[in-house]
Amino acid sequence: MQPAVEIKAASPPILLIEGVSVRRNKTDVIKDVNLKIYPGEFVGIVGPNGGGKSTLIQAILGVLKCHSGRILISDNQFSSKGAFGRVAWVSQSAANLPKNVRLTVRELVSLGVLNNKNWFLPNRASSKVEDAIALVGLGHLAQRDVNQLSGGERQRAVIARALASEADLLLLDEPLVGMDRASRSSLLKLLDRFCHEQNKTIVMISHDIAAMLQTTHRLVYLEETIWFDGPPANFPDLEELALMRGIEDVHGACEVCDDDLPPVLEAE
Ligand SMILES: Nc1ncnc2c1ncn2[C@@H]1O[C@H](COP(=O)(O)OP(=O)(O)O)[C@@H](O)[C@H]1O
Ligand SMILES: [Mg+2]
Numbered sequence: 001m002q003p004a005v006e007i008k009a010a011s012p013p014i015l016l017i018e019g020v021s022v023r024r025n026k027t028d029v030i031k032d033v034n035l036k037i038y039p040g041e042f043v044g045i046v047g048p049n050g051g052g053k054s055t056l057i058q059a060i061l062g063v064l065k066c067h068s069g070r071i072l073i074s075d076n077q078f079s080s081k082g083a084f085g086r087v088a089w090v091s092q093s094a095a096n097l098p099k100n101v102r103l104t105v106r107e108l109v110s111l112g113v114l115n116n117k118n119w120f121l122p123n124r125a126s127s128k129v130e131d132a133i134a135l136v137g138l139g140h141l142a143q144r145d146v147n148q149l150s151g152g153e154r155q156r157a158v159i160a161r162a163l164a165s166e167a168d169l170l171l172l173d174e175p176l177v178g179m180d181r182a183s184r185s186s187l188l189k190l191l192d193r194f195c196h197e198q199n200k201t202i203v204m205i206s207h208d209i210a211a212m213l214q215t216t217h218r219l220v221y222l223e224e225t226i227w228f229d230g231p232p233a234n235f236p237d238l239e240e241l242a243l244m245r246g247i248e249d250v251h252g253a254c255e256v257c258d259d260d261l262p263p264v265l266e267a268e
Helices: 004-008 053-060 105-113 122-135 151-164 181-198 209-215 238-244 255-259
Strands: 015-024 027-037 042-046 068-073 087-090 169-173 201-205 218-223 225-230
Touching: 015 053, 027 053, 027 218, 027 225, 042 053, 042 181, 042 209, 053 068, 053 169, 053 201, 087 151, 105 122, 105 151, 122 151, 151 169, 151 181, 181 201, 181 209, 225 238
Parallel strands: 042 201, 042 218, 087 169, 169 201
Antiparallel strands: 015 027, 015 068, 218 225
């Protein structure tokens, strides 16, 4: 595993998040988030449900507006020409394709390369499609209907769609959900390879902290704001993490404090 942050910092960040807050229903769901991500890093974002992980991804994609702060992709706003095509997103449950959609793996992956220049000439991009399918190890299933794939294979297919776009920055929202242990492990190895061999940058959300600790180069703990950002080896243990977030050990409560609590009703 590479200690990413110090080494990669020599190049300018591919993703710069500065003082970002995002409001939903008039409430800040993320506050003062600061993050610099460098080319080739594999960054895991972990945190509790509702902690703002998907919100942050949507803000990076420009779908949600920042209430304050700014987000730049290689020095460009997401909506600008300079950022065009540089970011690919695999949404939460992207692999749960509707059952009535009849597409082969090759057709699904081809959707990743469609743009206004090749709309009428889809074959122009076919080598990118074949490369992406091969990279995720689905070459032998390219003609298979996506509904006939296992959960793990389908997840690889939607990742191949993102890869075919040749984006440098891949944002993956909970790609491990619903995958069996073996598929999870091979997907994580594959993602690590993309970073090392192709200098792709991966930002991956997962609540599987153990898997993230083993595979990412850098871990970020997000719950409204960033509580930890660093190499997995320095990631706090559960007790430290709870204390950081102001959660006390209720079992270790002292007797004096217990006096302040309402009496527990005893069964008759
Ligand atoms: N579409 C929405 N409209 C309003 N609030 C939302 C919406 N989606 C999520 N939220 C709220 O934003 C907060 C962060 O949610 P989310 O970013 O989905 O968290 P995570 O991905 O970490 O589970 C939660 O309090 C959630 O209820
Ligand atoms: Mg989410």
